[in-house]
Amino acid sequence: MFIGAAHLLHDGGNPYDHLALYHAESSLMAQQHLSMTPRVAVVRVGNPPLFFWALEPLAMLPFATVGFVWVSALFLLSLAGALITLRYAAWRAHVIPLLYFALMPPVILGAFYGNVIGLVFFALAAALPLLTRMPFAAGALLAIAWLKPPVALPLVLLMVLFLTPRPWRVAAGFVATSALLLALTLVATGAHSLIWWLHGLLGYSQDMGIQPDVASLSGLYVRIVPTSLRLGLEIVSLGAAAAVTAAVWWRRRSPIPVPMLTAGWLWFAWLLATPYAHFFDLILLTPPVVALLGSNGARAAQWAPAGVLYLMFVALFFINPVGGRVYLLPLPVLAAGYLVYRKRLSFQA
Secondary structure (H helix, E strand, C coil): CHHHHHHHHHCCCCCCCHHHHHHHHHHHHHHCCCCCCCCHHHCCCCCCHHHHHHCHHHHCCCHHHHHHHHHHHHHHHHHHHHHHHHHHCCCCCCHHHHHHHHCCHHHHHHHHCCCCHHHHHHHHHHHCCHHHHCHHHHHHHHHHHHHCHHHHHHHHHHHHHHCCCCHHHHHHHHHHHHHHHHHHHHHHCCHHHHHHHHHHHHHHHHCHHHCCCCCCHHHHCCCCCCHHHHHHHHHHHHHHHHHHHHHHHHHHCCCCCCCHHHHHHHHHHHHHHCCCCCHHHHHHHHHHHHHHHCHHHCCCCCHHHHHHHHHHHHHHHHCCCECCCECCCHHHHHHHHHHHHHHHHHHHC
C-alpha cells in the first residue's frame, strides 16, 4: 500500500482515496506478476503525505526487492529500539532479552506486514536516553510520531510530562521539527495533500469495523454499536486517559523525572484509549514492560512481570473478532496494564 500510495502521489493522485489506491496497487502488482488481495475496503493508508513523497524513489524499484529490504529493515530497527531500551533501563544482559523480544508476535507481525510501527518504536526508544542529556534532540526524534499519530503522539506527551527534567526543551524540539516537516510537506506535496490526509484519518475512524484487528478498547464495541455511540465512547475513553494523566502530573508537580515504572501504566492506558490501535502497535509498550522486569530481568520469575510477558504473547490468540463482531484483543492488554499499575509501587519500594 505504501508503494502504491507513492506511485499515486507521484502521478498527482490522492493516496487516501482507498478505491484509487486499490487500483494503483493492483496495477503495480499485475505489472510484476504478483498477487493482490481482493478485499478492496482494507486497502487504505493514514500516514502523512511527506512519507509517501519520500518513498517515491523506492516505488521505481522491483517491489519484491523493496519489500524484502523494507521488512528486514523494520525488524532490525525494532531490535535496535529494544537494545536502546535495555541500555536505558541499565541492563547489562542483552542477547537473551533481545531473543525473547524478536520472538514476540507483535514484533514479528509488525515487520511482516511492513508497518512503520518498527520505525516509530525505534525513534521513541532512541529519544529515551536523550531526554536528559539532549532534550531538544530528543524532541526532534519524537516528531517521528506523526507517522502514526493516534498511538504515538500520546506517548510523546507522557515522555515530555514525566521522563525529562527539561520538558520545554523537549517540546521545543518536537514543535520545531514538526514545523519543518510541515514546511517540507507544503513545498513537496502541496497544502491539498494535508486535507487529503485529514480525510484519510477520518475515513479510518468511520470504517474501523472493517479493520482486521483492534487492540484498543473500541475493539470491544466497534462492530456492534452505531457510529454515533462509538464516537461518544471513544471521546469518553480519551477524556478519561487525559484526566488521569493530568491528575498524576498535578499530584507530582516536580521537575524531577519519575522512573519509567512509575508512569509506565499510563502507556497502557493511552494505547487502550486511542480510537484505533493495531495488534503490532503493542511493541510501543516495551519500555514499561522492561522497567517492570527489573534490571537484567531480576523480577522476570515473579508472577506479575511474568504474567505481563505471557499476556503480551498470548494476545495473538485474541487477534480475530469473536463471531466476526467483538475483538477480545483489548482484554489481555487491559490485564497487563492493570498488573503494571498494581505492581509499580511495591516494586519501587
